[in-house]
Amino acid sequence: MYSEKVMDHFSNPRNMGEIENADGVGTVGNAKCGDIMRIYLKVENDIVQDVKFKTFGCGAAVATSSMATELVMGKTIQEALHVTNAAVMEALDGLPKAKVHCSLLAEEALHAALWDYAQKNDMIIEGLEPPKADVHDGEEEEEF
Amino acid sequence: MYSEKVMDHFSNPRNMGEIENADGVGTVGNAKCGDIMRIYLKVENDIVQDVKFKTFGCGAAVATSSMATELVMGKTIQEALHVTNAAVMEALDGLPKAKVHCSLLAEEALHAALWDYAQKNDMIIEGLEPPKADVHDGEEEEEF
Amino acid sequence: MANIYFDYAATTPTHPDVLAKMLPYFTELYGNPSSIYKFAQGNKTVLDVAREQVATAIGADEKEILFTSGGTEADNWAILGVAESYKNKGNHIITSSIEHHAVLHTCEYLEKNGFEVTYLPVDSDGVVSIDALKNAIKDNTILITIMYANNEIGTIQPIKEIGIIAKEAGVLFHTDAVQAVGHVPIDVIDNHIDLLSISAHKLYGPKGPGALYIKKGVKLKAFIHGGGQERKRRGGTENVPGIVGFGAAIERATKFMETESARQLILRDYLIEQVLEKVPFAQLNGHPTNRLPNNANISFDFIEGESMLIMLDMQGFCASSGSACTSGSLDPSHVLLAIGLKHESAHGSLRLTLGESNTKEQIDQFVEALIKIVARLREMSPLYEDYKKNNEV
């Protein structure tokens, strides 16, 4: 079902944990849909100095969180903002169709954490929109 | 499918053939339904001295013809008249449900031959009715 | 690494003795039962032997057993068949909210086609409300379809009570007994069952064959139209080896049921007890006692089922979950929601269904592994983090 990369990130998640007094924290998803992701950011000089995550969710949710944190670590805010779900998926060698929404969730969690950071610091991050209420909005199911 | 008795009478039919100048001949059934039986009778002193049959039809049709001839051989007319399809079936150790109509056919062929004998001799056989047009009339199929 | 299989409700292996009985019918005795030569007529006979074996297992007459391509087809046939044959009598069907999708989706299909369906609620143990059932019956009710035992939480329904209610109301009663047959004793007469679905691969038979019990007198049109097979009620060349295996398997399961179910029940209770004792924030789903002897369904707070399954899988344990993530849908098990679980708990459920191969040692190994996995997933869980923060002293 899952690629080796996904299984690797699920079994050995990178950057799992909390950051005390994080500069930005974002939590997205809801228990109803079965996945909740929280991302903590430590930002210094516009650089993501540290990032950690906690995830309630399936294998894909954990792996995408882990991969997303890897991809933004050490990046500038702007670079971090442009880590898309497509990039996360690609870095994981793909996800099963039914799990694509998990990668969206990772993107959203990251954006939410960045938003929180911007709010706390009274700044505006160009191109960043406020977190959506429900990340699952607008998804489609296969129809017959 | 068939009992051993049926198979025996099918493989080694008794009294198969024609009787030249028979005292009574009866043919029933039609090619449409796939079975035609003809019975020849030789009657002397109210006794069935000889009986033969020819049959176009399935294994059960052949076997019932054969058995019917055995059952009437040497009998009085009245006894022959009372050789029913039930008697033929029983003597054959039963027939598959779908083949019961064959035993009716044998009874009818016998009656038709007796009728012919009666007609030829200007006599009335008590309890004998003229042959039906189609022996299959009145049969039922399983319904769902 | 050898697998330890705790997912017997998903499917069972075909027992080697059963397979041995099937084998000749693939390559040697391959005749079509509809053909009239002896070579093939023998296969008609073996179908009838299997029919008798299936009938015996549920107290039916062999004429009342019709073979299908599985439990799903049997469910579809029963429900759609009654709908079609009895539509002049009415268009209302009663079912429960915890049926298998083979029943639920068929009912939903009927709803789109002019039928009215009542989905009865269940209590927190998963037992159908008898009062609700009584209240739901109307003049136009033609069918009650309620499963014998639930595939997720194992709860066994008060089938006899339902049967009596159906009978008194003059309504047909179908029960999906796919999870029950071969595991608990079943008697169609005693329980007033008119239609009952069975599947071979849940009782150590092959995947493929199933059967529908149709009580004598119940009118049910053909659902799959074709040749004259199954007394003209189900067309299609019969899966002879599969049906032979089905018959052998059900006979075997019935024979060993008493001892084997008793053995599994002890294991099951040990499993439940161990898990509830050793893993915090865990709760049993389904009826505590009135449940399938091999079913344990437990929810773990703060964590999600698929992750649990994958971690168990990495250690060789095969299990199942009611999490939506498992199925790729968005909502967790309709069964767990119906018994009142919160979404979180439903997502964090684990179904363990035992079978002939399982031992106490395996359960001990499993519990040991589970303790660590749950702890690890909680460590990763933002929900657990929140819980701890909110409950700090």
Add this chain to the structure above:
Amino acid sequence: MANIYFDYAATTPTHPDVLAKMLPYFTELYGNPSSIYKFAQGNKTVLDVAREQVATAIGADEKEILFTSGGTEADNWAILGVAESYKNKGNHIITSSIEHHAVLHTCEYLEKNGFEVTYLPVDSDGVVSIDALKNAIKDNTILITIMYANNEIGTIQPIKEIGIIAKEAGVLFHTDAVQAVGHVPIDVIDNHIDLLSISAHKLYGPKGPGALYIKKGVKLKAFIHGGGQERKRRGGTENVPGIVGFGAAIERATKFMETESARQLILRDYLIEQVLEKVPFAQLNGHPTNRLPNNANISFDFIEGESMLIMLDMQGFCASSGSACTSGSLDPSHVLLAIGLKHESAHGSLRLTLGESNTKEQIDQFVEALIKIVARLREMSPLYEDYKKNNEV
């Protein structure tokens, strides 16, 4: 006494190589493909391998292959599915008068439910009238369902011509290719086929599995409602070993088709020639050349088919007949009547369908036996008696 099997159109043995591929999936690799652990996910993969094998055999994409419980279910699904999904477009269906009962009885069912069905006539060779087809198409026609090759008389239909007509008329085209797949080359694209039915047990695969090819873009609702199997279009736990066998068998059949069909065609022509030469009052049914390479169907005047079959059976020959007596019904084969045979001749028909095991020697033995059997049955036949009397010099 060893049997000599001339009834490969009824069913084939499962080839030992095919069975060998199936075996592990009964007792060892028994996982349910819907389960998420690796042990079971492997079975999802093997289903897809089989899907690819089936797709390749008919020039389709693997996404276009949905597994069913056989040819009959595939036929039912195709026809009932189109009827349901396209009923807003129209309620007229065109078929032929020589279809298998899986198609005919499904069409008759639809006739009872508000659909109109045209049964196209065929000529004396069993070929559907193209003119009649063109004339039959109306604005409300939604489906043409015409079989690829006939199971009784072997006639192959002008499928491509029909496909083009359907396409031009904007009508869906289904073909029951149960007798054709694995025996003659088939390309769904080239022939403009939208839906096509296959059955595994006609091509040295196991009894049970079948498939429906559903061209991309054709809307077809689920026919059997249940779990999410077959991309939510066909519920029910998949018959994994059976489908593995189906895939292996169709790949194998396709591989050997060219040489094996050529070999069978020579045998078939030899058989026909020998019988017509050595048995008086005999005639070939079906198209003389445009027929399945393994099918010979011959009528013998004055005698009845079942009797012939039983006598052949007593000598170890397995064959089939279009006689009503064989099936226990009252009318002989609708196919033989449709090509214009008198009832007598239809009753006296014999179908011989060759397969991989058959040899020239077997045919010689058969012809020798047949000569005597026909002679003996004619001796017993009142029809032959009448014929002789009427034609005495």
